[in-house]
Amino acid sequence: MAAPFxxxxxxxxxxxxxxxxxxxxxxxSSTRQQWAKLNVKTAGAASPWALHGAVCLQRLPVVSQDRxxxxxxxxxxxxxxxxxxxxxxxxxxxxxxxTARMSRKQDEDYDSDEEDDYRNKKIVTAQDLExxxxxxxxxxxxxxxxxxxxxxxxxxxxxxxxxxxxxxVQKDVGSQKIxxxxxxxWQTGETLRQTAERALASLPGADLKATFLGNAPCxxxxxxxxxxxxxxxxxGAKVFFFKAVMSSQKxxxxxxxxxxxxxxxxxxxxxxxxxxxxxxxxxxxx
Amino acid sequence: MAGFVCxxxxxxxxxxxxxxxxxxxxxHSHWFTSMLxxxxxxxLRAEPRKKKKKVDPRxxxxxxxxxxxxxxxxxxxxxxxxxxxxxxTSAKSFDDTRTRALPEVCFEESERRALLxxxxxxxxxxxxxxxMQEIQEALKAQKQALMQLKLESKELYIAALRPDTxxxxxxxxxPSYTPPIADYEAPEGKYNDITRVYTQ
Numbered sequence: 015m016a017a018p019f020x021x022x023x024x025x026x027x028x029x030x031x032x033x034x035x036x037x038x039x040x041x042x043s044s045t046r047q048q049w050a051k052l053n054v055k056t057a058g059a060a061s062p063w064a065l066h067g068a069v070c071l072q073r074l075p076v077v078s079q080d081r082x083x084x085x086x087x088x089x090x091x092x093x094x095x096x097x098x099x100x101x102x103x104x105x106x107x108x109x110x111x112x113t114a115r116m117s118r119k120q121d122e123d124y125d126s127d128e129e130d131d132y133r134n135k136k137i138v139t140a141q142d143l144e145x146x147x148x149x150x151x152x153x154x155x156x157x158x159x160x161x162x163x164x165x166x167x168x169x170x171x172x173x174x175x176x177x178x179x180x181x182x183v184q185k186d187v188g189s190q191k192i193x194x195x196x197x198x199x200w201q202t203g204e205t206l207r208q209t210a211e212r213a214l215a216s217l218p219g220a221d222l223k224a225t226f227l228g229n230a231p232c233x234x235x236x237x238x239x240x241x242x243x244x245x246x247x248x249x250g251a252k253v254f255f256f257k258a259v260m261s262s263q264k265x266x267x268x269x270x271x272x273x274x275x276x277x278x279x280x281x282x283x284x285x286x287x288x289x290x291x292x293x294x295x296x297x298x299x300x
Numbered sequence: 301m302a303g304f305v306c307x308x309x310x311x312x313x314x315x316x317x318x319x320x321x322x323x324x325x326x327x328h329s330h331w332f333t334s335m336l337x338x339x340x341x342x343x344l345r346a347e348p349r350k351k352k353k354k355v356d357p358r359x360x361x362x363x364x365x366x367x368x369x370x371x372x373x374x375x376x377x378x379x380x381x382x383x384x385x386x387x388x389t390s391a392k393s394f395d396d397t398r399t400r401a402l403p404e405v406c407f408e409e410s411e412r413r414a415l416l417x418x419x420x421x422x423x424x425x426x427x428x429x430x431x432m433q434e435i436q437e438a439l440k441a442q443k444q445a446l447m448q449l450k451l452e453s454k455e456l457y458i459a460a461l462r463p464d465t466x467x468x469x470x471x472x473x474x475p476s477y478t479p480p481i482a483d484y485e486a487p488e489g490k491y492n493d494i495t496r497v498y499t500q
Contacts, residue, residue, distance in 0.1 A: 061452055075475045088420045091413060098405075102398040156478040175479055205459040206449070227467055230460045232438065234445040252452065254445055259472065295441040298434055 062249040063236065067209025068197035070180060070232065070297060071224055073260045073275065077159055077175040108140040168274035179275040180297055182284055183217065188240065193274070193284040195293065197253050206231060210256035217273070224258040232257045233296040235289055255296065379500040 081089065102110075161172050173179060183196045198213035200206060207229050214224060231254035238250035274284065278299045282290055330342060392398065405413075450457040 063452065065452060065456075074472065076479050078475045078477055084419060084423050087416055091416055095413075098400070098402055100400070101393065101395070102400060104392075107398065157481045159478055161479065172479075176475070206456055207460075225467065225470070226464075227470075229462050229464045230442060231445040231449065233441040234448050236448070252448060254449060261472075292441070296438045298438055300431055300434060 062247050064248055064251040065200035065206070065209075066197045066251050066253040067200055067206045067213055068195045068253050068255045069210040069214045069224075069226075069258050070195055070255050070293070071214065071222065071258045071260060072297075073171060073179045073181075075176050075178055079176045105140055105143075112139040112141060168276065171275060173275055174277055177277045178299060179277060180281070182274045182276050182281075184272050184274075188243070192286060194289065195255060205229070206254050207256055210254075210258070214258065222260065223262040225261050227257045227259060231255055233292055235292040237288075255293070257296070382498040382500065385496070 159175070161175060167173070171179070181196065182193045184191050184193050196213045196217055198209060198216055200209045204212075207226060211226065214222060233255045234252060235255070236250060236252040238244075239248065244250075276284060278294070278297055281294065281297070285293060446457065446460060449460055
């Protein structure tokens with residue numbers, strides 16, 4: 015009885031162990047894959063979307079914005095209230111004393127011995143000091159705030175100094191030329207942020223020093239290729255945007271019609287409506 | 301024997317010395333006194349020794365302990381606190397001679413001010429709401445992007461979630477009133493530093 019029973023059990027036991035071993039082997043191999051190359055897509059169903067990395071490069075404002083009318087009124091009000099609540103400063107006290115002394119000097123019965131301090135005749139009055147300070151101020155010429163307000167040159171960085179500008183690039187897509195944020199196709203073996211950095215570096219003649227803000231994308235946009243371009247199961251592309259901030263003010267020696275520095279309000283003249291809807295969400299004008 | 305030695309050494313010394321004064325008056329060291337005086341040795345000529353009192357070491361130890369206690373007491377006293385200059389109102393603020401002589405605010409002016417303040421609070425509230433909305437919109441866009449990335453590939457998603465150490469500390473010089481002048485050389489400014497430095 016025992017012998018046939020043993021014979022039945024053996025194949026079962028073998029089946030179980032082989033099943034366990036094979037599962038274990040599979041697990042080990044997948045983790046090794048993970049450790050070896052972090053950025054390889056998992057071998058599963060190949061997604062029909064091509065990945066692109068794009069960069070949203072912003073030149074932050076250089077000059078403070080002009081005040082709106084209510085802000086002007088409020089600033090005036092605050093100045094007035096502060097002035098009313100304040101006490102006389104040392105300088106103002108000196109000015110009053112000097113004027114009093116001058117009026118006393120003009121009197122007919124002026125006796126210089128009555129003055130408290132007549133040590134030296136040459137006393138620098140507070141008014142003289144004020145004049146000297148004003149002269150020193152006039153020697154300094156600050157750069158004008160509004161530089162080239164009526165300029166329509168979209169490619170210069172000195173455009174709207176009070177607003178933050180975004181870099182746009184014109185690219186040939188199919189038969190059309192469309193404006194979009196600089197983007198480039200993702201290659202295996204790099205993170206999407208590296209793709210965005212490559213997109214920035216690949217701009218012709220670019221010498222831009224930008225600081226990327228974080229590893230995570232700030233927005234995405236997906237579009238389908240037209241039917242004739244769709245190939246090998248690639249339905250379309252997904253673009254992931256990364257934010258970057260210009261760290262150096264260097265002039266781009268790029269051709270005028272291929273790129274533009276644009277404010278948020280002017281974006282609608284350049285970008286397609288669907289693209290614009292997605293891009294507007296993360297471009298901040300705070 | 302000792303006298304003979306003394307005389308011999310004296311002669312040697314006198315011959316070595318440059319001056320030719322008589323040997324008797326010269327005394328180069330205390331070991332060799334004049335020949336005419338009594339023959340004494342240094343230990344014999346010394347001051348009579350004081351009698352050693354056995355209580356002395358104990359007293360010395362007591363004195364030392366007292367000094368140590370005084371030092372400890374002085375150290376225990378907490379150090380004087382450094383005054384915070386911002387919290388001290390200077391005497392000039394209480395000077396009555398410095399008040400301004402301004403006319404009182406009339407009724408219309410005070411009304412105008414009150415209405416302007418209300419207008420301002422409304423404006424600021426609207427501004428704040430708009431800013432918060434913008435921030436919320438940007439955060440939503442980021443969340444969506446991360447979700448889509450997760451759908452695409454796990455590894456890229458994990459790489460995106462990793463914290464970035466290069467961005468922080470983030471330094472950016474904010475907007476000024478006038479734009480910077482290219483190739484501007486600021487003049488060297490002389491200044492007298494009158495900050496008060498306190499030591500505890």
